[in-house]
Amino acid sequence: MGEPGTKELLSLEELEASGMARSGRKHVLSILVENKPGVLTRIAGLFARRGFNIDTLTVGPTDDEHISRVTLTVDGALHPIDQVTKQLHKLVNVLKIRDLEPDDTVARELALFKIAVDGPQRAEVLQICEIFRGNVVDVTRRAIIIEITGSTDKIEAFEGMVRPFGLIEMMRTGEIAISRGRSET
Amino acid sequence: MRAVDAVMECLKAEGVDVVFGYPGGANLPTYDAFVDAGIHHVLVRHEAGGGHAAAGYAKATGKVGVALGTSGPGATNLVTPIMDAMMDSVPVVFLTGQVRTELLGTDGFQEADILGITMPAVKHSWMIQHPLEIPRVIHEAFHVARTGRPGPVVVDIPMDLSRADIPYEPVTDVRLPGYQPTTEGNVKQIRQAAKALAAARRPVIYAGGGVISAGAAEELTEFATSDRFPVTCTLNGLGGFPAPHEQWLGMLGMHGTRAANYAMDEADLICAIGARFDDRITGKLSEFAPRAKFIHIDIDPAEISKNVPAHIPIVGDAKNVLTKLVNEYRAVGADPARLEEWWQRIHEWQERHPLRYDDSEDGEIKPQRVVEALYEVTGGDAIVSTDVGQHQMWAAQYFHFDKPRKWLTSGGLGTMGFGLPAAMGAQVGCKDETVICITGDGSVQMNMQEMATCAQEGIPIKVFILNNGYLGMVRQWQQLFWDRRYSHVDMGQYPDFVKLAEAYGGSGIRIESKDKLIDGIRQALDTPGPVLVDVRVTREENVYPMIAPGAAARDMVG
Numbered sequence: 001m002g003e004p005g006t007k008e009l010l011s012l013e014e015l016e017a018s019g020m021a022r023s024g025r026k027h028v029l030s031i032l033v034e035n036k037p038g039v040l041t042r043i044a045g046l047f048a049r050r051g052f053n054i055d056t057l058t059v060g061p062t063d064d065e066h067i068s069r070v071t072l073t074v075d076g077a078l079h080p081i082d083q084v085t086k087q088l089h090k091l092v093n094v095l096k097i098r099d100l101e102p103d104d105t106v107a108r109e110l111a112l113f114k115i116a117v118d119g120p121q122r123a124e125v126l127q128i129c130e131i132f133r134g135n136v137v138d139v140t141r142r143a144i145i146i147e148i149t150g151s152t153d154k155i156e157a158f159e160g161m162v163r164p165f166g167l168i169e170m171m172r173t174g175e176i177a178i179s180r181g182r183s184e185t
Numbered sequence: 186m187r188a189v190d191a192v193m194e195c196l197k198a199e200g201v202d203v204v205f206g207y208p209g210g211a212n213l214p215t216y217d218a219f220v221d222a223g224i225h226h227v228l229v230r231h232e233a234g235g236g237h238a239a240a241g242y243a244k245a246t247g248k249v250g251v252a253l254g255t256s257g258p259g260a261t262n263l264v265t266p267i268m269d270a271m272m273d274s275v276p277v278v279f280l281t282g283q284v285r286t287e288l289l290g291t292d293g294f295q296e297a298d299i300l301g302i303t304m305p306a307v308k309h310s311w312m313i314q315h316p317l318e319i320p321r322v323i324h325e326a327f328h329v330a331r332t333g334r335p336g337p338v339v340v341d342i343p344m345d346l347s348r349a350d351i352p353y354e355p356v357t358d359v360r361l362p363g364y365q366p367t368t369e370g371n372v373k374q375i376r377q378a379a380k381a382l383a384a385a386r387r388p389v390i391y392a393g394g395g396v397i398s399a400g401a402a403e404e405l406t407e408f409a410t411s412d413r414f415p416v417t418c419t420l421n422g423l424g425g426f427p428a429p430h431e432q433w434l435g436m437l438g439m440h441g442t443r444a445a446n447y448a449m450d451e452a453d454l455i456c457a458i459g460a461r462f463d464d465r466i467t468g469k470l471s472e473f474a475p476r477a478k479f480i481h482i483d484i485d486p487a488e489i490s491k492n493v494p495a496h497i498p499i500v501g502d503a504k505n506v507l508t509k510l511v512n513e514y515r516a517v518g519a520d521p522a523r524l525e526e527w528w529q530r531i532h533e534w535q536e537r538h539p540l541r542y543d544d545s546e547d548g549e550i551k552p553q554r555v556v557e558a559l560y561e562v563t564g565g566d567a568i569v570s571t572d573v574g575q576h577q578m579w580a581a582q583y584f585h586f587d588k589p590r591k592w593l594t595s596g597g598l599g600t601m602g603f604g605l606p607a608a609m610g611a612q613v614g615c616k617d618e619t620v621i622c623i624t625g626d627g628s629v630q631m632n633m634q635e636m637a638t639c640a641q642e643g644i645p646i647k648v649f650i651l652n653n654g655y656l657g658m659v660r661q662w663q664q665l666f667w668d669r670r671y672s673h674v675d676m677g678q679y680p681d682f683v684k685l686a687e688a689y690g691g692s693g694i695r696i697e698s699k700d701k702l703i704d705g706i707r708q709a710l711d712t713p714g715p716v717l718v719d720v721r722v723t724r725e726e727n728v729y730p731m732i733a734p735g736a737a738a739r740d741m742v743g
Contacts, residue, residue, distance in 0.1 A: 007667045034363060037314065038300060045304055086487035092309040092329060092364045 026055075027081050028107060028177045030185050031070040031088065032062070032096040039093045043070060046087050050080060056109075056174030067095065071176045098185060100177050107177040111155045112137070113146045116166030125165055132158045143168060188316045188346060189214040191353040192280070193222035195323035198355060201251050203227060203242065203613050205235035209255025210295060211282030214347040227613060227642055230634035232259050234606040236266020237632065240275045241607025244593045245568055246614040247400065249330050250277040256284050257295030260341075261302065265600060268306040270337035272597025273421060274398055276330040277337045278323075283312065285345035300341055308336030309364075316349035320356050328359040333366030334485040335398050366484060370501025375509050378456070378480045378497045382412070383519035385454035387476075387527045390414050391437065391466075394421030394596070395459015395483060395503050402426070402589040404507035405458065411511050413524050415531055417445035419460050421596040424586035434531065435540065438466040439732045440578040443538035446738040448531055449474050456480040459503045462492040463597070472737035482506050538730070540582050545723065548698035552576065552651040552722040555702065556583035559621060559649065562706045567619040568611050570594065572604035572628030575657035578728045580623040602631025608646040609635055619647070619710065626652040626676055629717075633685070639715035640690030647709050649718045653726070654678055661727045666734070686717035695719045 033039045040059060047054050057072045074081070085097050100107075117125055122144065129136060129146050132154065138145035148158050152175060159170060179185040186194075192215065196204070203225040208216040219226050229235035232254040239250030254263050260281040270277045284293040300310050309329045311322045319342070326338045382388055396405050396418075402425045409416045409432055416426045417437040426433060435442030437449055449455065455477045460466070467473040470492065481488070481495035482503060489498040499506055542553045556579050559567075569584055570593040571577040577594055586592050593611055595603035608622035622629075629650050639646055660674040683693030692712050696705035696719070709716045729743025 037312070038304075038310075041301070042304060049305060083487065083491060090308075090485070090487055092361055095363045 026073055026075055026102070028071065028073050028100040028102070028105060028175060029085070029088075030098045030100055030177055031072070031094060033068050033070055034093040034095065035061075035066050035068045036093050039068075039091075040070070042091050042093065043072075043088065046084060046091070047074065050084055050087070052080070052084065056172075058174045058176050060176070071174070073175055098179070100179060100185070104180050105177050106180060107151060107175045108149055109152055109155055109173055109175045111148045111158075111170060111172040113148065113159070113162060113167065114169040115144050115146065115162050116142060116168055117144050118142060121165050125162060128158070128161050132161075134158070186351060186353040187214065187218065188319045188342075188349045188351050189218040190222075191320050191351060192323060192342075192347070193218050193224060194353060195320050195356070196224055196251065197222070199324070199327045200248065204251040204253055205229050205238040205242075205610060206253030207232050207235055207255065207259060209259045209282060211256035211284055211344045212253065212259075212280075212342075212347075213282075214344065215253065215280070215282065215342075227638060229606070229638050231632065232262035233265055233602065234609075234632045234635040234638065236263045236277070236279065237269065237600070237603050237606035238610030238613070238635070239277045240266060240270050240273075240603075241570060241593050241610030242614040243270075243275050243277055243610075244607070245590050245611035247590060248614070249327055250275070250610065251280065252277060253280045255282040255295065256299075256344075257297045259295075260297050260299035263299075264303060264306065265598075265602075267303050267337045267339065269595055269598040269600045269603060271306050271308065273595065274335050274394060275337065276335035278326050278330050279337060279339045281339060281341045282347075283341045283343040286343045287345070289343065299339065303339050306337070307339050308334075310339040310341070312341040313343060313346050316346045316351050319346070319351065320353060321359075324356045325359050325361060329361070329364060333364070333368075334395070367486070367500045368484065368502040368505055370482070370499050370506035370509060372509065374497055374499045375506060376513050378499060379510060379513035379517045381454055381478065381480060381497060382414075382456065382514060383517040386523055387448075387451055387453040388414055388456065388524070389434075389448050389452040389454075390416045390456045390458065391419075391449065391460055392416065392422045392425045392458045393419040393460025396422055396425035397459075397589045399459060399484070399503035400589075401459075401502075401504040401507055404504050404511070408507045408511045408514070411514055412519060413521050413528065414456075415448055415527070417441070417448065419463070419466060419596070420581055420594060422460065423581060423592045424589040427587040428585040434535075436581055438463075439468070440582065440728050440730065442540060442582075443730055443741055444531055444534040446732065446741055447534050449477070450737070450739045451530070452477045454478050454480070456482070457495075458482045458507070459484070461488045467492065468732040469735055469737045474738075542726075542729075545699065548700060550696070550699050550702060550720060550722045552653065552726055553579050553583050554699070555649065555651055555720050555722060556580050556623065558702050558706055559623070560584045562703060562710065563619060563621070567591070567621050568593065568608070568615060570604045570608040570611060570620070570622045572622075572624040572631075573599045573601045573658075574625050574628060575653075575661065575726070575728050576623055576625045576628075576651040578658075579651070584623075601628040603628075605629060605646070605648055606632050606635045608648070609639055609644050612644050612646050613642075620645075622646055622648040624648060624650050625657060626650050626654060626682075627656045630680075636686065636689035636691055636715060636717065643714060645714050645716075647716045647718065649706075649709070649720055650682060651722050652678075652682070652719050653722050653724045655724060657726075658728070660725070664725070664727070682717050682719040686715075689715075691715035691717060693717050693719065695721070697721045
């Protein structure tokens, strides 16, 4: 019998207020895992059970073929994040977790933008692309594809600049992150 | 050697003497291996019964339980026992058959993604990808189930892989780089805890199932009696401290004693050991133990500060930590006289609010009386399993446990249908003990079919049904909190349990009046083989005292 077990009506406002409060702090978790089937499901499942929405998720190989790195970003209040990292540690296939401090971390994301360009707009888009140090990777008569690498902020800024020209499509990889200095992430 | 024969060798190497299982298509190879393996296999009547039996065996013996099922429905029938074992930290290895690899993902006959289905319910799980992995994975499974905070694991073996011919070599060590439980406990933290305890004026020890899992009951008693610390246990901690005892407050929580709950409420220091501050313990979290600081000893770091922030966290095995804590505490040297005032307060509560019920004036049997009578007749020397509901709470309140591993109950998940098969498993593991199941007329019907297993195997469990013809706990809540609008809680007097017991090949006894109670219990205990006792009790009796849902401990009612 779950609480509240009594018969009083619960208002929707009350229900929503009792949900977890979210802080604005973005967390970048860097997780080393054994390269085994099902590991990603286990990790994602833990976040889902705690009511966390994973904002971005990248998985890739490391210099050791038996080990992969998962980098994910979430928005969470400090306390529940602590619970999630402790729960993650309990997963047998998880080797190491770091909740990266933004100031001590270099984080990069790659994005591809497909932008509609007709006639005179093309030059302007190319100019913005140059300012953002993007690469043009495909050009056709009516569209252009630009590749941008950088922090999330930079990519979002670029998006803001080119959207008015007619953004057909955008794809982002999600961040990967590495700690600054000599120590391993 | 066939891979399945290697599985048998691994089971034997792990010291497995019994498994509870059910055959089917996908685990035919495994069952063929049982013919020559020399491992006792108990053929259950439903996989859920087998899973709970393995848990009952594990809880009673301290060893790892093993349950088997085939693929698809065999595996999904194990989901409830798996989750149950997860919630109560019971070490059980579940071995499931799986369809052959070429059928995986094709919705093949009796295919179920049991790894996916059970992922949030296991400590860890494996699907065999290659037959050569099998011996290593089986040993890893036992290692993970048994060590650290114990729990259930699943090993899923596709049928074709289990028939492979593999070279078998005994596995001697398990290497799991991502799994390194902390067992020792930080010495500085332990010293700090000792100091805090020595300074406390109103301390309480709050012990949970972790004390039982760690085999730390003796250490807990030594620690508690190294001073005059009051001790309370959770439902799953019962038996961790010898009750009755002058320092024993009784169980705490929703249906705990007032003395235990009031002591928590007024404590200045609570030392939690292998307990997890479940909502049934804390009541309204914001008003839980408002004056207390917390020492929290647990082997699972994720439990620390999960619900209640710990001031002195100690991650480690309860046995190790308590051994060190006693030494540190003795070295600090506290004055027991400082607790005099605290004990006076506690004694006041104990005298004013003992556990009590109004006995009937006629022949009607009060359910609480049945539990008391069972305690009297057995002298407390029995393993007791329960199901879930009112009878479970009365059993926890009125039976007293002076040793660990005598009390088997589904605490976390609250699984009706746990009691009878758990008793069966415990009896298989503890042949010379008296094993009793205290159950209700609702719960017992959820895994009733295992009476057939008990009859066939000659497993002499004694099942006492506190029969009130109701789903009593739900009825109690409907009465107290839903204006007595009884909705679908009346079970009537179906089935006839005496006839049913006989139909299963056991014995049935009915007790209908108070003056027949003691004799009826004696008769049941003296009857060989499995016995089902239908005790007709007061229909509308409530479990008290009670912390109402969402209320604080100091506002207990009843």
